[in-house]
Amino acid sequence: MIALRKGRIEFFRHLYRRHYAAVQAYASQCVRGPLHAQEVTSDVFAHLLQQLVSGESLIERRHPGCLRPQLLGKVRTAAINRWHRERDTLAPDFQAWVAAGSRWPWGEDGQLALAYERLPATTQCLLWHSVVERDDPAFTARITGLDHHAVPAACDQAMTALRQARADLYLERLERADCRDVIERLTRRPEADPAEGWGHLSACPACAAVYKDLSQLDEQLEAQLPVRLLGWWTGQRYL
Known part of the structure; x- marks a missing residue:
């Protein structure tokens, strides 16, 4: 004991x-x-x-x-x-x-935290320390237990996993099959040409908003994720 x-x-x-x-x-x-x-x-x-x-x-x-x-x-x-x-x-x-x-600032992406919390523990930890805290790979490796050299690739995979989790939440709410098809094609296939869905996106404001949100997720994550998880966040002042 x-x-x-x-x-x-x-x-x-x-x-x-x-x-x-x-x-x-x-x-x-x-x-x-x-x-x-x-x-x-x-x-x-x-x-x-x-x-x-x-x-x-x-x-x-x-x-x-x-x-x-x-x-x-x-x-x-x-x-x-x-x-x-x-x-x-x-x-x-x-x-x-x-x-x-x-x-909590509900005007931001209200389901970002839910998508984040659907991810495995190591993936969540990678995203927090690499994207929000901006920790260097060596420190992120010590926090997560990963090999130092594996951190950059693991962080890229974590971003992909979050993007897919966020897309899944949208897909669960979309009722029309053509909407689901377009969003799934544009968000789950990196090689897909966005022009494939322009016709649908120009005629469907809901899907256009979804695609815009998902395409800007990388840039929004640093500012929005801590706000969604903590409510109070001062960004650069904290960093």
Whole structure:
């Protein structure tokens, strides 16, 4: 039992080293000043240590494939809890977001998070660290357990998997067979000539919007995925 406890504590140290800077950076986007950010960060890691020592699983319903967004979500929750006790400790922009109801920006791609959460755990982790966090291949390899040289190809495959998962969600909603055929042909066959579907797309605004969304997914992912998963995201300021 003692050996098991020591192993869990050592694993906690391993997670602490890899995620501390990011957790504190996100905390600094939610609360005022480094002291309050440090307090929130300490609370999050204290809870993580408690989970590990008690044998509680780290797998949660939200973001089960990647620990980083789980930890950032805990930061957001801890900061929101401060709203009820010490409102002045919140960063102004975050305080305004909480006061407005902590609303997720539904104007963005509402099903992007669902497509992401359909992917295998390693694929989710690759996308988060390579696309959102912009981590270099060496660090992404350490996080995911992949060989350093395999990371670039694995990231390309992860993007393809997300694009297919996003297309699947559209295909599930499309009722007309001709709509499903066009979207499937244009999104699942990279070699397909988009001109094959221009006639249908020009006559069908719904399919045109779907194709535009899927064709721009790579560019939108960095900005939209963390917003869809966390609700509160400051982008470059966090990075």
